[in-house]
Amino acid sequence: MTFIKKKLLSFFSPILSVRSWVIATPYVWLGLFFVVPFFVVLRVSLSEEVLGIPPYTDMFLWVDTYVAKIIFTFESYTYLIEDDLYLSSYLTSLKFALITTIVALLLGFPMAIGISNLNKKWQIIMLLLIMLPFWTSFLIRIYAWLNLLTPYGLINSFLIYIGVITEPLRLLFNNFSVTIGMVYCYLPFMILPIYVTLEKMDPSLQEAASDLGAKPFTVFKSIILPLSFPGLLTGSLLVFIPCVGEFVIPEILGGSDNILIGRLVWNEFFLNHSWPTAAALSIALLVILFIPIYGLQKLQKIFAERLES
Amino acid sequence: MLKSNLFPKIILGIGLCFLYLPILIIIFYSFNAANFTSIWGGFSTRWYYELFQDTYLWQAAWTSLKIAFTSATLATFLGTLASLALTRFSPFKGQRLFSSLTIAPLVMPEIIIGLSLLLLFVSLNICIGWPSKRGFWTICIGHTTLSMAYVVAIVRVRLSHFDKTIEEAALDLGAKPLRVLTFITLPIISPALFAGWLLAFMLSFDDVVISSFTSGAGSTTLPMVIFSRIRTGISPEINAFATLFIATITLIILLLAWVKLRKQPV
Numbered sequence: 001m002t003f004i005k006k007k008l009l010s011f012f013s014p015i016l017s018v019r020s021w022v023i024a025t026p027y028v029w030l031g032l033f034f035v036v037p038f039f040v041v042l043r044v045s046l047s048e049e050v051l052g053i054p055p056y057t058d059m060f061l062w063v064d065t066y067v068a069k070i071i072f073t074f075e076s077y078t079y080l081i082e083d084d085l086y087l088s089s090y091l092t093s094l095k096f097a098l099i100t101t102i103v104a105l106l107l108g109f110p111m112a113i114g115i116s117n118l119n120k121k122w123q124i125i126m127l128l129l130i131m132l133p134f135w136t137s138f139l140i141r142i143y144a145w146l147n148l149l150t151p152y153g154l155i156n157s158f159l160i161y162i163g164v165i166t167e168p169l170r171l172l173f174n175n176f177s178v179t180i181g182m183v184y185c186y187l188p189f190m191i192l193p194i195y196v197t198l199e200k201m202d203p204s205l206q207e208a209a210s211d212l213g214a215k216p217f218t219v220f221k222s223i224i225l226p227l228s229f230p231g232l233l234t235g236s237l238l239v240f241i242p243c244v245g246e247f248v249i250p251e252i253l254g255g256s257d258n259i260l261i262g263r264l265v266w267n268e269f270f271l272n273h274s275w276p277t278a279a280a281l282s283i284a285l286l287v288i289l290f291i292p293i294y295g296l297q298k299l300q301k302i303f304a305e306r307l308e309s
Numbered sequence: 310m311l312k313s314n315l316f317p318k319i320i321l322g323i324g325l326c327f328l329y330l331p332i333l334i335i336i337f338y339s340f341n342a343a344n345f346t347s348i349w350g351g352f353s354t355r356w357y358y359e360l361f362q363d364t365y366l367w368q369a370a371w372t373s374l375k376i377a378f379t380s381a382t383l384a385t386f387l388g389t390l391a392s393l394a395l396t397r398f399s400p401f402k403g404q405r406l407f408s409s410l411t412i413a414p415l416v417m418p419e420i421i422i423g424l425s426l427l428l429l430f431v432s433l434n435i436c437i438g439w440p441s442k443r444g445f446w447t448i449c450i451g452h453t454t455l456s457m458a459y460v461v462a463i464v465r466v467r468l469s470h471f472d473k474t475i476e477e478a479a480l481d482l483g484a485k486p487l488r489v490l491t492f493i494t495l496p497i498i499s500p501a502l503f504a505g506w507l508l509a510f511m512l513s514f515d516d517v518v519i520s521s522f523t524s525g526a527g528s529t530t531l532p533m534v535i536f537s538r539i540r541t542g543i544s545p546e547i548n549a550f551a552t553l554f555i556a557t558i559t560l561i562i563l564l565l566a567w568v569k570l571r572k573q574p575v
Contacts, residue, residue, distance in 0.1 A: 018486075018487065019398060022390050022393055022394050022398070023390075023394045023398070023401060023407070025387060025390050026387045026388070026390050026391035026394070026411070026457070027391075027403075027407055027410075029387055029453075029454070029457075030407075030410045030411065030454070030457075031410075033426065033429070033450055033451075033453075033454045034410065034413065034414060034422075034454055035410070036429060037422075037425035037426050037428065037429040038425055040425060040428045040429045040432050041421070041424065041425045041428055044428050054431050054432075054435070107320065107324055107327075108324075110316065110317045110320035110321070110324075111317070111320055111321045111324040113317040114317035114318045114320060114321030115321060117314075117317060117318070124566075124570070126321070126325075128562065128566055129325060129328075129329075130325075130328070131562075132558075132559065132562055133328050133329070133332065135511060135558050135562060136332070136554065136555050136558050136559075137514075137515050137532070137535075137551070137554060138515050139515065139517060139532055139535050139536060139539070140335070140535070140547075140551040140554060140555070141331065141332075142539075143335075143535075143539045143547060143551065144331030144332055144334060144335050144551070145331055146539065146542070146543050147331070147334050147335060147338055147543060147548070148330070148331055148334055150543065152348060154334055184327070184328070184331070187324070187327075187328065216314050241416050241418075242418070244418070245418025245419070245420055245421065246418075247419070247420050247518055248517060248518065248536070251540065252536075252539060252540060262418065262420045265420050265421075265424065266420065269424060269522075270521075275428070278424060279424070279428065282420070282421045282424055282425070285418065285421065286417075286421065289416070289418070293416060
């Protein structure tokens with residue numbers, strides 16, 4: 001009797017222990033609402049589009065009560081390859097993400113250096129100032145540029161006033177406005193990780209170098225740049241990844257020809273009601289996103305090893 | 310000396326102008342009397358008056374507040390559990406997968422999170438009849454899944470930088486693990502918990518993509534209303550709303566910063 005009791009207890013103890021509940025609760029949540037949905041997308045991407053609710057075919061065709069045929073088709077994927085629109089929109093998304101990352105890097109790196117050169121109190125104030133727009137609504141920040149870039153907005157009015165141009169420039173609904181919106185929204189993500197690595201840096205290194213006669217540019221090239229590399233990588237990744245899948249910025253600031261992949265998924269789903277195509281687009285987007293993430297992680301590893309040796 | 314080098318400081322100044330100019334313009338135009346924001350028609354608080362008459366917008370704001378509060382609380386709870394499991398427990402089966410799963414939503418495009426959740430809810434509805442309609446709870450689930458990753462990112466760092474000897478001392482003195490958690494660990498990491506909750510709240514209150522996918526009829530959130538209005542162009546009423554919003558957030562942040570700076574003088 002005691003043997004059975006012991007067996008039962010050892011079987012149920014993982015279910016009863018606090019430890020397993022602590023692990024299982026978030027695990028199950030993520031499994032149910034993050035992993036399973038991914039497989040649902042995969043399954044819908046392999047189904048055929050039909051008119052109805054839901055607008056895709058069932059994967060299982062029930063031949064008998066217990067026998068089912070599994071039906072799937074790669075139609076949505078061949079559709080993606082055949083139509084140039086999809087490939088070009090992937091390339092457009094990557095192009096925008098890359099340009100945004102470079103601009104954010106060129107602007108954010110000196111800004112981070114500027115902050116780290118200040119005294120402690122001003123560093124905190126500056127970081128607060130950088131973070132403050134981030135806490136105000138994302139939508140409102142994008143909307144702010146509508147006000148600035150319209151043909152009669154501040155920038156055009158100013159340029160006409162000082163006599164540089166006579167006709168208002170077309171600043172809105174093109175590549176320019178989309179890039180500016182993206183840089184504007186994701187700049188804090190670039191500055192903060194770079195600042196963190198600069199902050200960890202031993203200031204005596206820079207002092208020693210300049211005491212030994214190194215010019216500011218040499219100090220930058222041989223000390224600041226290599227030591228802040230991990231921060232530059234993290235920052236670039238934090239800007240690049242959300243930009244590839246971005247929907248709101250190109251939708252509001254972009255023109256009808258700035259078709260980024262996020263917009264395409266949205267349109268396929270909400271306007272064309274083509275769920276399998278939207279699902280296939282999402283899967284393809286994930287595959288494309290995986291490549292730079294994987295590559296940068298590899299790069300980070302190589303760099304960390306080199307730094308150690 | 311590099312510290313005296315002006316170049317980074319100049320760029321910092323330009324960058325700050327870049328960050329703040331659009332916001333200042335919004336505030337300026339919110340007091341514009343003209344119908345079209347780009348032309349100055351004199352000072353007026355007309356748009357604020359019209360904003361307060363806009364019950365549809367305030368209803369959406371109330372819905373958003375409720376969703377943000379619920380999902381932030383859920384996300385903080387789940388995120389803290391996950392962080393505890395990752396920093397305080399001996400290795401368990403599937404820990405590596407768990408660890409990468411907790412941060413995966415950070416790099417997942419929102420549009421995919423939204424689409425995949427909607428497809429899940431539709432399939433679940435067909436299979437088990439739940440959720441029978443999409444709305445408050447489905448949006449909450451979406452926001453919680455996204456923001457718990459941010460909570461883990463904040464809380465986990467705090468937990469791993471934590472002086473474990475305090476916990477060990479309490480355990481050695483005979484305190485039960487649960488007692489150590491509630492009387493030592495949680496109070497010490499409470500600033501991180503609060504920061505995580507606040508971030509989760511803002512993420513939810515600001516989200517338009519996941520909400521659009523997971524909402525149903527009658528559950529429109531504030532960002533969805535704003536999004537549909539600014540899609541068609543500039544709206545002076547939204548300028549007034551943005552000004553109020555920015556003012557509120559600034560006040561809260563300044564208050565928090567003031568409290569923090571007063572507590573630990575630098």
